[in-house]
Amino acid sequence: MKIENLADLRVLVLTAQGGTLSAAGRALGLTPAAASAALKRLEAQLGARLFERSTRAMRLTPQGQTLLDYATRALDLLAEGESLVAAEGGALVGTVRVASPSDLTRGTLLPWFDDFLDAHPGVQLALSVGDRPLDVMRDEVDVALRYGPLADSRLVARQLAMSRPRLWASPAYLKQHGSPQKPQDLPQHNCLTFHRGGRRQRVWRFAKQGQWTEVRVDGDRFADDASLARQWALAGRGITFKSELDVRQDEAAGTLVCLLPDWDTEPYPLHALLPSGRFVPARVRALVDFLAERFAVMGARENCVQSTP
Incomplete structure (x- = not known):
């Protein structure tokens, strides 16, 4: 019945x-x-x-x-x-519950969220920031922004951006400890690791001319919040391995330096995850579309900068 x-x-x-x-x-x-x-x-x-x-x-x-x-x-x-x-002009209304990674949120997304809310004054944002794994199906989340390959086929995903993890260290650390010349040098450095998907990431992968190599790293500190690894790197405490999207402002300011740029790393997609393809409120669809457009513009600008002689 x-x-x-x-x-x-x-x-x-x-x-x-x-x-x-x-x-x-x-x-x-x-x-x-x-x-x-x-x-x-x-x-x-x-x-x-x-x-x-x-x-x-x-x-x-x-x-x-x-x-x-x-x-x-x-x-x-x-x-x-x-x-x-009831609303004049069909304005978007209601709360959008978003979960997103720490560094990406603070370094890139916060002003974008401001712009979206300014454009849609009837929408409220409930933001959950962190790198711990969550169950999008069970938790009160409308959309989760997450790095890496998809692990749950029940979710509806839209790729927002493609980046790669890179090695990052501060000028102060490099002045004191030198710069690794190849991935095999990393065990001699203090590597700042963090948990991803509930597990500590201690094996970093690199490739050159199609040949992949894995390096097991270690250091005097690790965290379940990736933003702490970035903060430690900024403070000159070691080398970390993070998405280019997370450290854009640090790289532009010269406070973090990219190491081994001629070595390839694995693609690191950023997805917007939705609990279901059905019953997706218009305000949620609008936010995902808005973020996809912003990432596309940012990628186009970076490609333009990289291609300039």
Whole structure:
């Protein structure tokens, strides 16, 4: 039997958010009994238990989690449609929840987000910054910007940019310790590593004339936040291996120097990841389109600079 009452879905969503039927009832102006009846009606229509109930709280079942993911996005989409109908000129409205890497956000994205919000005053940005892995399907995220190959085929991805990781060090470090002349010199240097995809990246890969070599590196510090590796490199503490996009401003300012530029490294794509190809709000699509355009312009400018004699 199909779901017959949209209000019942709101009870599901608010119960999951607040942990109790009482909290959901208060938010919707319902008595606890009415909220409980709505949830039981929904479970009866679906023929599945959506929550495990206890005296302290209510916990979603796997079936409940699945329905919650779709219900949240369906209600968001409906709210946006209502707002677009009511708004003059069909202006974008609502919150866009974005997760993005630390250095990329601080070095490139923050002014772009400002420009997008200035162009769409009805949109709010909820920004989660960090390099720890997250589950885009479960977490409250509309779009996640992530480096590297795709690991989850359930996600819808759009490539925004293609970069490569490079070796970076400060002039102060190079003055004191010298510059590596080949990848095999790196074990003699203090290499600043960080976690990617939940694992510490201690094997760095390089190629010349199609021949790849792997170098295992180490150093006196590592972090689960890639921005700390960049900060340590800026402070002259060692050499790090990061995307060109993350250190554009540092390279332009001369505070970080690219090492071994004649060695190739593996492509490092940046994707916008969406939890689903369906029920994507217009404000989310607009932000992804906006970022894709900005990255395309930035890439064209960099290519132009590199090709200039």
